[in-house]
Amino acid sequence: MLAAARHRRILDLLLQDGSVQVSGLSEQFGVTPKTIREDLEKLEEKGLLRRTHGGAVPPAEEAEPMLPLQIPNTKHRSEKEAIAERVLKHIESGDIIALDAGSTTLEIARRLPNEPLTVLPTIC
Secondary structure (H helix, E strand, C coil), rough: CHHHHHHEEEHHHHHCCCCCHHHCCCCHCCCCHHHHHHHHHHHHHHCCEEEECCEEEEECCCCCCCCCCCCCCCCHHHHHHHHHHHCCCCCCCEEEEECCCCHHHHHHHHCCCCCCCCCEECCC
């Protein structure tokens, strides 16, 4: 798993559970605890979490608010997952697709197969 995908998943788990532990993340992602600590350090530098002994928690209240695209909208998650699965049935190897910056399209992007595709961002 690439670092960017790990970072997104760490933030998802942090939102879901309210805290994360280095040992659990290391086991879940199949990487060393050192790798997870480095991930948490980078996320803390961006103000997205606060490291603690052995893990991390959401940033303190006085910290800058998280940018909307860094922490996706988690409302209606099951519907977004269903939409993503349906969309993926229409995407074939070699296709050119465009994705905007929405939370539903983020779910689609997370599920894209590892095959030749051209993904174009839309500009609003």
